Amino acid sequence: MTAIRPERLGADRAVPEKTGPEVFAPNRKSAEKMGTADQAAAATFEGEIREFVRRDVALLRQQRLDGEAAAGPIADNLSALIRRVSGASMEEIDRVILELQGVRDMLRHEGDRVGREIAGYASLNHAAMTAMKVIADSVMQWKNASGNRPAG
Secondary structure (H helix, E strand, O other), rough: OOOOOHHOOOOOOOOOOHHHHHHHOOOOOHHHHHHHHHHHHHHHHHHHHHHHHHHHHHHHHHHHHHHHHHHHHHHHHHHHHHHHHHHHHHHHHHHHHHHHHHHHHHHHHHHHHHHHHHHHHHHHHHHHHHHHHHHHHHHHHHHHHHHOOOOO
């Protein structure tokens, strides 16, 4: 396998490669060889390019300035739109909050009611158990009393 050394690439070339804008720029020697008509045409062409760039830059600056000046009313319109949209959303959120608070209050009241009902059932259960105990004791006494009597 042969290794290629980067420093050897292009070593056979007599002229070093140009980089950057020099690649596209005309040689001074070739400019000297051009005739006066060609030089005038080149100068005119360069002038037109410069003028085109100048107008383009001026137009971009003007658009940027117009954009900044117009941004005020657009920002105001955008702010108003956001206020309208957010206002409707905020009203909806407030309505939902009020509904949730109503549900919370209803659940509290229902919890209190269920607690009272459970306390009532517990009290009733206690009373029923007490009554059943009294009845059971009475029945036991009657059985014992009838069991002690002589059969007749």
